[in-house]
Amino acid sequence: MEGDTFSGLGNGTQIDGKIVQTFQKSFVQVQNILDQNRLLINEINQNHESKIPDNLSRNVGLIRELNNNIRRVVDLYADLSTSFTKSMDASSEGDSSGAMRSDGKAHGHTHKRNRPV
Helix, strand or coil: CCCCEECCCCCCCCEEHHHHHHHHHHHHHHHHHHHHHHHHHHHHHHHHHHCCHHHHHHHHHHHHHHHHHHHHHHHHHHHHHHHHHHHHHHHHHHHHCCCECCCCCECCCCCCCCCCC
């Protein structure tokens, strides 16, 4: 996949395969954390419904873990947003430098002949 490009944005923009891999890795991390959060929430609910003092005090730690996981998800999404913005900026900089699109046409400025006035 390295070196591949992905043209899935619908506007002719291409994304490097390494960037796609980074996004996929981050989304997998987010999904794993969200799956873990689902389990934590289920356990917290069961402990709460049981009204057993030990279970209720265990919830304090579980809720802390849940909050930390939510922070991690927010951080991962913030990193993804930053990475995506940087990749789009780099992509548009490449466009204005005369880079070639997959259809063989040049990106960026059209060259016009200057006419004498």
